[in-house]
Amino acid sequence: MGGLTPAPADAVANPTRWERMPVAVRIGILYIVARAVTTTFLLLAAALSSVGSRFGENADIGTLMIGWDAQWYWFAAEHGYPAQLPITDGGDVAENQWAFMPVYAFLAKGLGFLLGSWGVAAVAIALVAGYLACLVLYRIVRMRADDATATWATAFFAAAPLAALFQVGYAESLFLLWLFLALWMLQRRRYVWLYVLIPLMGFTRPGVLAFALLLGLYGIWRWATRRTEPLPVREIVHICALGLLAVVVGFSWQVLAAVVTGDPSAYLATELAWRRNWLGQSEGAFVPFDGFVQGAAFWFGSWGLGEITGYVVLAASVLGIAALLLFEPHVRRMGVEVRLWSAGYLLYLLAVFFPQSSIFRLLVPLSPLWGAVAMPRSALWRVSVLVACLAGQWWWIYNMYALGNTYWQIP
Known part of the structure; x- marks a missing residue:
């Protein structure tokens, strides 16, 4: 798949003022502009929110920013994780905090003591x-x-369809x-x-098992x-030890949930x-790869x-x-x-996920591939991609926040 090769040198005889700026400053300017655009989109979404939306009429941007799964992270930070799993009227396990890892939730709680609000702290950490x-992507x-x-790859990432x-x-x-x-x-x-970063990943969001697969490959x-x-x-010792660590961390949350709940x-x-929100029926035990098979039947049948x-x-x-990752030159x-991360992560999603509207969000860890998208040097191509990113961002914000009133409008 290609060894480690140095990046090509930039032959810039007379660098512009922009090029002379420190990278951190340039990326900061791009990031601030991108966040200003996203803020505008969120303000518009709040203004367009109606009685049929999850957020109702007269929604404000603050409500949108701590909506959806943010409420679960807040609930985990405030109430911890249940020792007794909640059960639905049908006898199934109900949605609960065990689906949300603790690092982000409790980091926001700690910062919230200083800022006066869990929500403000949560958004500040995200920003x-x-x-x-x-x-780092740069x-x-x-x-x-x-x-x-x-720089263009970073701009695409900062303004991407899921940049909200x-x-x-x-x-x-x-x-990320x-x-x-x-x-x-x-x-x-x-x-x-990596001995520090792997546990941080593993207790921030699911997905570290994909990193274990990356290390194996x-x-x-x-x-x-x-x-x-x-x-x-x-x-060799480091790669093997880190792969083992990633596997242990990847399964440790399941073990912890089992110990605390007794289940x-x-x-x-x-x-x-x-x-169950999509299939509307009780599920049996988890079966790897079954989610996408069920999803293909569900969506195409619908x-x-x-x-x-x-x-x-x-x-x-x-x-x-698979062909794209193997053969596409960029x-x-x-x-x-x-490339191995992308392949491992996609295989992980294929094994564990049921495809629904959250698939867009779950594909965000593939963002290093923005580098391949940015490689064609055509200005028309790069500007077109950026415009497409912004259009996709508004589409996602409008559907998930301004509307957010049906099962396929969940971020």
């Missing part, structure tokens, strides 16, 4: 983490491309910061940092290419409670296209994405770490 994630792309490409996550009470920004730092450290072979790749890039014993299936049953069509589209999508230039 700061989003900016820092932009800086560094990730910069290792494989020139300054202009890295940078200023609402969700854990995504913080998780840990993830990007982990990928950057892996690119640079700075393995020691990465170890295999390094072993296969050891003649072209030496693989010292020290690195070995507490965490998985909690996650399945959300799936659209009147037939379940078989859904299965065919699912299979074609899996093959198409993606290949992003390097093995980003």
